[in-house]
Amino acid sequence: MITAEKNMDPNDIKDWLIPIASFAGIISTSAGVWLALKEYRLKLRAEQRLAESTRAETDIRLFTHFTDILEVATGRKRDPVYSKEVAETLLEKLKIEPLDANFDYRALREKIATSALLHSWVGTSSSDAAFASITTLALRHNVLIPSAIQALESFKDWKPELAEKYLTLLRNARPATGNREVD
Known part of the structure; x- marks a missing residue:
């Protein structure tokens, strides 16, 4: 101890x-x-x-x-045309059918803008x-x-x-x- x-x-x-x-x-x-x-x-x-x-x-x-x-x-x-909806309405009025679902609306807008009478x-x-x-x-x-x-x-x-x-x-x-x- x-x-x-x-x-x-x-x-x-x-x-x-x-x-x-x-x-x-x-x-x-x-x-x-x-x-x-x-x-x-x-x-x-x-x-x-x-x-x-x-x-x-x-x-x-x-x-x-x-x-x-x-x-x-x-x-x-x-350019005066911007939206896809406006382009679709224009196509309908002109009786133009888009070729397919991948239709180039931008190219259409460019064509419309370059051929427009007023800029x-x-x-x-x-x-x-x-x-x-x-x-x-x-x-x-x-x-x-x-x-x-x-x-x-x-x-x-x-x-x-x-x-x-x-x-x-x-x-x-x-x-x-x-x-x-x-x-």
């Missing part, structure tokens, strides 16, 4: 309890930090996916508006402003530079001096690396 009393000395227990408690504290703190970093990485990935999705939606809206401006730059407004035209000032807008948007958003250059190239027949003026600006500003957004 004497040996049992010697093993149960409170000082010995105290000497072991402090390092064990410290070790347990370090382990639990490390586990907490690891879990917090893991959660932070997951949140960061989710934010990156959301940012990419938002950027894609913004790019789609930007390209849509950009295309609308291109239309003004050509000096014409949209909607925009003014010269609107057209000139559209050239400047195309260039400004492209300079602000590098992703639009190739599209703007292509459009202005095709506008050389329409307004050669103005197209060349803005083409020069865009070619001089063309980024050396990729399509990065400029803010």
Whole structure:
């Protein structure tokens, strides 16, 4: 029994309890930090996916508006026939039967627009402003530079001096690396 009393000395227990408690504290703190970093990485990935999705939606809206401006730059407004329903009514009135379910209504719309007796035209000032807008948007958003250059190239027949003026600006500003957004 004497040996049992010697093993149960409170000082010995105290000497072991402090390092064990410290070790347990370090382990639990490390586990907490690891879990917090893991959660932070997951949140960061989710934010990156959301940012990419938002950027894609913004790019789609930007390209849509950009295309609308291109239309003004050509000096014409949209064609009067837009919807499939209107085209179907026109086909019915003209007694034309679509060949199959994959009938190309877009081609029909283009044919109607090119053979129309009346066209909607925009003014010269609107057209000139559209050239400047195309260039400004492209300079602000590098992703639009190739599209703007292509459009202005095709506008050389329409307004050669103005197209060349803005083409020069865009070619001089063309980024050396990729399509990065400029803010």
